[in-house]
Amino acid sequence: MFWGLFGWPDSCLYGVVPLSTSSQIIENLTTGVVAVDRDLVVCTVNPAAEMIFESSAKQMIGQPIARFWPDIGFSLEQALRSGHSFTRRDARLSLLGRDVRVDLTVTALLGRGGNGADGLVLEIHAVDRLRRLAHDEEMVDHHQAQRLVVQGLAHEIKNPLGGLRGAAQLLERQLGAGEREYTRVIIREADRLQALVDRLSGPTRPYRKTAVNIHQIFEHVRSLMLAEVGPGVDLKRDYDPSLPELDGDPDQLVQAVLNLVRNSVEAMRGAGTIWLRSRIERQFTIGQRRHRQVLRAEVEDTGPGVPPALRETLFYPMVTGRAEGTGLGLSIAQDIVRRHDGLIEYQSEPGRTVFTLFLPFEVRT
Numbered sequence: 001m002f003w004g005l006f007g008w009p010d011s012c013l014y015g016v017v018p019l020s021t022s023s024q025i026i027e028n029l030t031t032g033v034v035a036v037d038r039d040l041v042v043c044t045v046n047p048a049a050e051m052i053f054e055s056s057a058k059q060m061i062g063q064p065i066a067r068f069w070p071d072i073g074f075s076l077e078q079a080l081r082s083g084h085s086f087t088r089r090d091a092r093l094s095l096l097g098r099d100v101r102v103d104l105t106v107t108a109l110l111g112r113g114g115n116g117a118d119g120l121v122l123e124i125h126a127v128d129r130l131r132r133l134a135h136d137e138e139m140v141d142h143h144q145a146q147r148l149v150v151q152g153l154a155h156e157i158k159n160p161l162g163g164l165r166g167a168a169q170l171l172e173r174q175l176g177a178g179e180r181e182y183t184r185v186i187i188r189e190a191d192r193l194q195a196l197v198d199r200l201s202g203p204t205r206p207y208r209k210t211a212v213n214i215h216q217i218f219e220h221v222r223s224l225m226l227a228e229v230g231p232g233v234d235l236k237r238d239y240d241p242s243l244p245e246l247d248g249d250p251d252q253l254v255q256a257v258l259n260l261v262r263n264s265v266e267a268m269r270g271a272g273t274i275w276l277r278s279r280i281e282r283q284f285t286i287g288q289r290r291h292r293q294v295l296r297a298e299v300e301d302t303g304p305g306v307p308p309a310l311r312e313t314l315f316y317p318m319v320t321g322r323a324e325g326t327g328l329g330l331s332i333a334q335d336i337v338r339r340h341d342g343l344i345e346y347q348s349e350p351g352r353t354v355f356t357l358f359l360p361f362e363v364r365t
């Protein structure tokens with residue numbers, strides 16, 4: 001029996017600050033905490049550890065830790081036997097298909113008999129994740145600065161463009177039928193520029209937030225796309241039906257998801273599979289803010305992957321890998337999601353590209 005670890009009284013008071021139960025504290029740590037007994041069987045897992053191991057507490061508790069982290073078994077056995085705690089920096093944790101770097105501190109819980117330890121507490125920090133957070137922050141800052149420049153430029157072009165078009169229309173009235181060809185060109189090109197400038201400015205109307213179900217958004221996008229794609233593209237769904245509703249602008253979110261799905265369709269050149277997936281993610285940090293629960297909405301495709309030359313600047317406006325592209329789709333999608341306090345990230349390799357929207361369930365207005 002594994003005893004004593006989380007057994008503090010529920011209402012313990014330190015000074016005048018009432019502390020919640022110890023298990024509640026552990027639940028809310030960003031450090032992954034796993035406790036194992038003297039057989040190295042998992043007894044406790046907090047949500048941060050669930051995320052690191054990509055397994056639920058339900059799947060882990062009662063199982064040997066070696067099933068989830070084979071490489072660490074030997075060191076843990078030693079710590080149990082000797083009762084010595086240890087720390088390891090930048091340890092490798094192999095998960096299905098990929099490696100994660102973690103900092104690990106193992107504390108031996110000494111038993112009463114003095115015969116080795118009764119169990120171990122593992123504190124795990126995902127190093128990659130901290131690096132990723134710093135990188136996200138930087139990316140979002142860059143992106144926002146770029147958007148401001150582009151929006152400013154779009155605004156500056158808009159006014160003279162209106163004047164130009166108006167003048168061409170007046171001129172047209174003075175000209176004979178044979179000469180109107182020239183003013184038509186001016187008007188047509190002005191209209192084309194106007195459309196581009198409008199797209200560069202992004203959504204201009206104020207956001208109208210209501211309770212939104214992500215699956216309705218996915219289904220809407222799916223029905224729009226089914227009308228556009230040929231039979232070679234399979235649009236599959238993988239939804240978690242228990243997700244709560246978001247506070248968001250449904251039209252804008254449809255736009256964001258549509259931009260991602262369109263990119264997938266274009267990248268796959270008419271043949272392949274797209275997955276629309278929804279999940280919940282707990283204790284997740286976006287920008288500076290940690291959220292208890294966020295939506296993880298994914299658009300995955302079996303296309304050739306994002307061209308390597310574009311990877312660092314993919315979300316910037318006017319970055320495109322296609323001759324007929326405008327490079328605005330991802331920039332606008334990121335903008336929309338940022339305005340919902342969320343973030344879009346992606347992972348890409350030939351045969352599997354995933355764009356993920358993280359959207360917090362409780363949104364500031």
Ligand SMILES: Nc1ncnc2c1ncn2[C@@H]1O[C@H](COP(=O)(O)OP(=O)(O)O)[C@@H](O)[C@H]1O
Pocket residue numbers: 259263264267301303304305306307310314319320321322324325326327328329330331353
């Ligand atoms: N799912 C994807 N697979 C491969 N490449 C992608 C994918 N999504 C986006 N890209 C790349 O990112 C570029 C920028 O996309 P976007 O901002 O939507 O602009 P556009 O579609 O007009 O080029 C695309 O041109 C393409 O090269």
Ligand SMILES: [Mg+2]
Pocket residue numbers: 259262263328329330
């Ligand atoms: Mg696009």
